[in-house]
Amino acid sequence: MAQIDIKNVRKEFGTFTAVQSSSFTIEDGEFFMLLGPSGCGKTTTLRMMAGLELPTSGEIYIDGEEVGMKPASERDIAFVFQMFALYPHMKVGQNMAYPLRSQGMSKADTNKRVLEVARILGIENILGMSVGGLSGGDRQRVALGRAIVREPKAFLMDEPLGALDAEFREHMSEELRALHDRMGATTVYVTHDQLEAMQMGDKIVVMNHGVVEQFGKPQDIYNWPATKFVAQFIGSPPMNFLDFKGKVAAGDKSIKLNDIEIEIPVLKTGAEGEISLGVRPEHIHFSDKSNYKGRVVATEYLGTNQLVTLETANGTIKARTESTKLIKTGETIGLAFDARTLSIFEGESGLALPSQANEGVLQHG
Amino acid sequence: MSFSVTEPSRRQKWIAGSLVVGYALITLIPLLWIIATGFKSSADSIAYPPKVVFQPTVEGYVNLFTTQTRMGEDLRAEPREDLPWYEQLVREKGNTIVGASRYSERFFNSVIIGFGSTFFAILLGTMAAYAFSRFRVPLKDDLLFFILSTRMMPPIAVAVPIFLMFRNLGLSDTHAGMILLYTAINLSLSVWLINGFIDEIPVEYEEAALIDGYTRFQAFYKVVLPQATTGIASTAIFCLIFAWNEYALAVLLTSGTAQTAPPFIPTIIGVGGQDWPAVAAGATIFLVPVMVFTILLRKHLLRGITFGAVRK
Numbered sequence: 001m002a003q004i005d006i007k008n009v010r011k012e013f014g015t016f017t018a019v020q021s022s023s024f025t026i027e028d029g030e031f032f033m034l035l036g037p038s039g040c041g042k043t044t045t046l047r048m049m050a051g052l053e054l055p056t057s058g059e060i061y062i063d064g065e066e067v068g069m070k071p072a073s074e075r076d077i078a079f080v081f082q083m084f085a086l087y088p089h090m091k092v093g094q095n096m097a098y099p100l101r102s103q104g105m106s107k108a109d110t111n112k113r114v115l116e117v118a119r120i121l122g123i124e125n126i127l128g129m130s131v132g133g134l135s136g137g138d139r140q141r142v143a144l145g146r147a148i149v150r151e152p153k154a155f156l157m158d159e160p161l162g163a164l165d166a167e168f169r170e171h172m173s174e175e176l177r178a179l180h181d182r183m184g185a186t187t188v189y190v191t192h193d194q195l196e197a198m199q200m201g202d203k204i205v206v207m208n209h210g211v212v213e214q215f216g217k218p219q220d221i222y223n224w225p226a227t228k229f230v231a232q233f234i235g236s237p238p239m240n241f242l243d244f245k246g247k248v249a250a251g252d253k254s255i256k257l258n259d260i261e262i263e264i265p266v267l268k269t270g271a272e273g274e275i276s277l278g279v280r281p282e283h284i285h286f287s288d289k290s291n292y293k294g295r296v297v298a299t300e301y302l303g304t305n306q307l308v309t310l311e312t313a314n315g316t317i318k319a320r321t322e323s324t325k326l327i328k329t330g331e332t333i334g335l336a337f338d339a340r341t342l343s344i345f346e347g348e349s350g351l352a353l354p355s356q357a358n359e360g361v362l363q364h365g
Numbered sequence: 366m367s368f369s370v371t372e373p374s375r376r377q378k379w380i381a382g383s384l385v386v387g388y389a390l391i392t393l394i395p396l397l398w399i400i401a402t403g404f405k406s407s408a409d410s411i412a413y414p415p416k417v418v419f420q421p422t423v424e425g426y427v428n429l430f431t432t433q434t435r436m437g438e439d440l441r442a443e444p445r446e447d448l449p450w451y452e453q454l455v456r457e458k459g460n461t462i463v464g465a466s467r468y469s470e471r472f473f474n475s476v477i478i479g480f481g482s483t484f485f486a487i488l489l490g491t492m493a494a495y496a497f498s499r500f501r502v503p504l505k506d507d508l509l510f511f512i513l514s515t516r517m518m519p520p521i522a523v524a525v526p527i528f529l530m531f532r533n534l535g536l537s538d539t540h541a542g543m544i545l546l547y548t549a550i551n552l553s554l555s556v557w558l559i560n561g562f563i564d565e566i567p568v569e570y571e572e573a574a575l576i577d578g579y580t581r582f583q584a585f586y587k588v589v590l591p592q593a594t595t596g597i598a599s600t601a602i603f604c605l606i607f608a609w610n611e612y613a614l615a616v617l618l619t620s621g622t623a624q625t626a627p628p629f630i631p632t633i634i635g636v637g638g639q640d641w642p643a644v645a646a647g648a649t650i651f652l653v654p655v656m657v658f659t660i661l662l663r664k665h666l667l668r669g670i671t672f673g674a675v676r677k
Contacts, residue, residue, distance in 0.1 A: 050572075102583075
């Protein structure tokens with residue numbers, strides 16, 4: 001098992017820059033998520049770790065060894081493809097044995113090892129089947145099996161659950177996480193699904209347009225997004241922005257929103273111009289005492305809770321509240337915010353302003 | 366007009382069936398006629414009205430494989446029970462066998478040149494197609510178009526320059542020359558067809574093999590080739606059919622050592638009158654290898670032709 005270090009890695013395809021100078025570290029044994037919308041460079045980054053693409057510049061270290069320019073076959077990592085990429089002309093057992101045979105392992109040892117791994121995955125009964133007739137879940141297990149048999153330094157997975165249907169995904173993601181915990185293998189997992197990332201990951205890197213936007217624990221990223229992009233990409237519905245024009249300075253404890261004072265975490269730096277106050281839907285409370293008002297435009301019933309769409313002087317926002325609360329469309333409600341949960345973003349760059357609350361977790365690529 | 370996915374009615378099946386049988390008959394009759402003529406006697410083969418029922422004989426085949434000459438009166442009178450059956454057959458006509466004909470040599474030339482050129486067209490075509498499909502080849506589209514453009518005129522159009530080139534290079538009437546020529550002509554077809562087949566194979570399979578510890582070349586022949594067999598097999602059939610049947614260039618460039626069967630078969634007519642049964646026998650035997658090859662690869666051929674039409 002291994003630690004993976006990505007240092008200033010950059011990848012260009014002709015004139016298009018897929019990944020811009022990214023750096024982060026994947027600790028030994030971590031379940032690490034590369035998260036971002038399609039085309040953000042997450043898969044390219046993963047493929048560079050695997051050796052399927054060579055970086056234009058920068059270094060990749062696996063266990064302290066620089067492997068950036070080494071061919072995939074010499075890196076001792078396993079890769080799980082979204083489309084599984086099981087060799088269609090081989091049986092399940094042969095597929096799983098294939099990486100071992102390349103290392104020159106004897107037939108007897110190979111069979112023993114394949115059977116061992118098949119037992120872990122619960123697929124020992126299908127080893128003799130051809131891969132064509134397998135269900136999505138079994139294909140996925142075989143692909144995992146092929147990755148596991150070799151006991152590689154790390155597992156790299158490119159949206160491995162992307163080809164499964166929703167119901168089965170849930171089950172498989174639990175299985176995958178359990179497998180990881182059992183083996184303690186360093187795993188890098190690419191996904192565009194923020195829920196999956198938060199559910200499964202020890203750590204998340206959020207990428208956009210080839211840039212690492214933020215890198216950290218799921219809770220930190222959710223609570224203290226480093227950029228407006230992260231704030232909107234993570235969470236469903238996303239973080240609300242209350243936009244205003246004005247000026248904030250280091251040491252400020254509050255801002256004026258539509259002439260109403262709202263407490264915020266103590267700022268470490270200031271900004272001027274377009275500024276946004278970021279607040280998660282579940283952190284908006286309804287309080288008649290509050291002077292900051294919003295008019296209810298719509299409500300969505302979601303079982304245990306409901307989403308309330310409100311129009312305010314600073315834009316439309318969504319709040320999450322218990323579904324037992326009776327809220328009528330058209331009524332005007334006072335909105336209260338908890339100072340400990342708010343973020344301030346600079347409008348133009350979209351960066352979060354460091355404050356007492358988030359300074360420990362803000363990390364930009 | 367409406368389409369239904371239900372089982373066709375008996376009537377519809379009957380109509381479809383008779384259409385297929387009718388079409389098969391139309392295409393098969395000339396073939397059957399040739400095969401039948403091979404077993405007719407010389408007289409039956411030119412009888413008018415044509416004979417459909419006749420006394421079969423292998424005279425044509427014996428004539429095809431032998432060179433004969435007329436016997437003198439004295440020799441003819443002498444009964445020779447010790448001679449093999451084919452000598453007896455020839456003696457009945459007052460002839461005697463003086464040696465083997467050149468047919469088997471020419472046939473063997475066809476086998477060497479046909480299969481040889483197919484082998485090289487497929488070998489080079491597969492490697493070129495793989496490169497075009499998987500690597501960033503500069504001017505890829507232009508190169509592919511250029512390769513295709515060699516197919517835009519009939520090969521016979523360049524017969525004269527090829528004839529002169531072959532003469533200067535000493536390639537006229539050589540096996541190597543004919544293999545080279547047919548390979549060159551077939552290569553554009555094989556590059557294009559196989560390129561299409563390899564494009565359809567997801568790159569992930571090779572990438573998986575690379576990560577599993579195999580080199581690029583190992584990934585190519587252990588993972589890509591087994592999946593491209595369908596395409597390669599059908600391409601091989603097309604290449605073989607062309608090289609096997611090619612007539613015009615063979616007439617022009619070969620006359621002796623490397624002459625293939627197509628230009629040779631018509632010359633049989635001239636030996637001892639119009640010996641149609643021998644010609645038909647030569648044509649029948651000539652049909653066999655392509656037929657066997659096609660039947661062996663039949664499954665691949667059908668899948669190959671419809672490849673890409675249906676998404677898996």
